[in-house]
Amino acid sequence: MGTTSVETGQRALRLPAAGTALALVVLAGCTSGTGQAAGAFPEVVIAMPAWTGGQANAAVAAHVLREELGVPVRLRELSPGQAWDQLDQGGVQVVLEDWGASPDKRRLYTAQRMSVVPAGDLGPVGRVGWYVPGGYAAANPGVLDWRNLNEYADTFASAESDGRGRLLTGGPDDASHDEALIDALDLAYTTVPAGGEEQLIEALRGADRDGGAVLANWWQPHWLHEELELAEVELPEHTAGCHREGGPDRCGYPDIPLRKYLNAVFAEHGGEAAAFLTDFSWTAEEQNEVARMIAAEGMSPEGAAARWAEKNTERIAGWLGEG
Structure with a gap:
C-alpha cells in the first residue's frame, strides 16, 4: 500500500x-x-x-x-x-x-x-467577482450595480481603508486585477487583504449574522455558497484582451x-x-x-x-x- x-x-x-x-x-x-x-x-x-x-x-x-x-x-x-x-x-x-x-x-x-x-x-x-451578503443586498439592491458603488463607499469603509470603501480580498499574494479595475471604473475604494480564505469566510459570516456591510472578492465554486446567501455585484462584462498590459481594465473577471x-x-x-x-x-x-x-x-x-x-x-x- x-x-x-x-x-x-x-x-x-x-x-x-x-x-x-x-x-x-x-x-x-x-x-x-x-x-x-x-x-x-x-x-x-x-x-x-x-x-x-x-x-x-x-x-x-x-x-x-x-x-x-x-x-x-x-x-x-x-x-x-x-x-x-x-x-x-x-x-x-x-x-x-x-x-x-x-x-x-x-x-x-x-x-x-x-x-x-x-x-x-x-x-x-471558476468564477471570481465582488460579493456582498444576501441580506444586505436585499435591503440595498442598488449595491449590485457597480455604477452605484460609490454611493455605498462610506458604508463599506473601515479603519484600514483610509476613508475609502473597503474591498476585502484574501491574501496579499492572491492574483487579481481589483486595483486596476477600481482605478479604471473611478471607484472610491481600496483593496484590503483579510489574510486568507479563512479570514474572508469569517468576515462574510459575521456580516451575514449581524446584518453588516462587507464587499469581498470571492469566488465559485466554494462550499460557503451552500451555507450563506451571497449576492454578486454586476461588473462590466469581460472582453478579450481587457486585462492585458495596455488594455482598458474596464471589465470584470471571465468564467x-x-x-x-x-x-x-x-x-x-x-x-x-x-x-x-x-x-x-x-x-x-x-x-x-x-x-x-x-x-x-x-x-x-x-x-x-x-x-x-x-x-x-x-x-x-x-x-x-x-x-
Missing part, C-alpha cells in the same frame, strides 16, 4: 536542467523494471494550493493513487506560481486546479519549453474552466498514475462536499478524502476504467 506525505516550503526534487532527454535517462536508470503503477516514478508529487477546493482535489487524487494503485504520494504546499515552476523542473508531477493566473509561465512551459502538458479540464468552472497540467516526462512515463490523473474530473458539488469537510468540519484533507471515497466507489472505478 502506498503512502501520502505533506510537504511545505520550497524544497524540491529536481530533474536535470539539461532537458527531457537527460531526465528520461536518469529516471530509466534509477527505476527501470520496478513495475510500479507510476511507471518510472517512485512517487507522485501533487501541488496542493492554499484554498480548500484545491486541497480537496489533491487529497482525493492522492487517496486514489495510494489506496487503489498502491502509489506513494507526496503533497507539496505551493503557490500557483511556484507550482508552475516545479512542474517545469520536475519537482511536482501534477497541478490539478489552475485558474489561469500565470499565463506567461503557462506559455513558456507548455509552448516553448514543452516541459508541461495539458491534462484536460478538472470539471468545475474560467479549471484545468489540469502534468509534467511532460511524467505524462509519458507515469503509467497508470498519469492515466488516472488525466482522467480525473469531478463536479463542483463533489469538490464542495470534500472542501466543506476540511474547512467547516475540521477534518484533515486525507480524512475527508477517505470519507468521500468510501461513499463514491463507483465514481472512483470510473476514473480507473473499471466502471
Whole structure:
C-alpha cells in the first residue's frame, strides 16, 4: 500500500536542467523494471494550493493513487506560481486546479519549453467577482450595480481603508486585477487583504449574522455558497484582451474552466498514475462536499478524502476504467 506525505516550503526534487532527454535517462536508470503503477516514478508529487477546493482535489487524487494503485504520494504546499515552476523542473508531477493566473509561465512551459502538458479540464468552472451578503443586498439592491458603488463607499469603509470603501480580498499574494479595475471604473475604494480564505469566510459570516456591510472578492465554486446567501455585484462584462498590459481594465473577471497540467516526462512515463490523473474530473458539488469537510468540519484533507471515497466507489472505478 502506498503512502501520502505533506510537504511545505520550497524544497524540491529536481530533474536535470539539461532537458527531457537527460531526465528520461536518469529516471530509466534509477527505476527501470520496478513495475510500479507510476511507471518510472517512485512517487507522485501533487501541488496542493492554499484554498480548500484545491486541497480537496489533491487529497482525493492522492487517496486514489495510494489506496487503489498502491502509489506513494507526496503533497507539496505551493503557490500557483511556484507550482508552475516545479512542474517545469520536475519537482511536482501534477497541478490539478489552475485558474489561469500565470499565463506567461503557462506559455513558456507548455509552448516553448514543452516541459508541461495539458491534462484536460478538472470539471468545475471558476468564477471570481465582488460579493456582498444576501441580506444586505436585499435591503440595498442598488449595491449590485457597480455604477452605484460609490454611493455605498462610506458604508463599506473601515479603519484600514483610509476613508475609502473597503474591498476585502484574501491574501496579499492572491492574483487579481481589483486595483486596476477600481482605478479604471473611478471607484472610491481600496483593496484590503483579510489574510486568507479563512479570514474572508469569517468576515462574510459575521456580516451575514449581524446584518453588516462587507464587499469581498470571492469566488465559485466554494462550499460557503451552500451555507450563506451571497449576492454578486454586476461588473462590466469581460472582453478579450481587457486585462492585458495596455488594455482598458474596464471589465470584470471571465468564467474560467479549471484545468489540469502534468509534467511532460511524467505524462509519458507515469503509467497508470498519469492515466488516472488525466482522467480525473469531478463536479463542483463533489469538490464542495470534500472542501466543506476540511474547512467547516475540521477534518484533515486525507480524512475527508477517505470519507468521500468510501461513499463514491463507483465514481472512483470510473476514473480507473473499471466502471
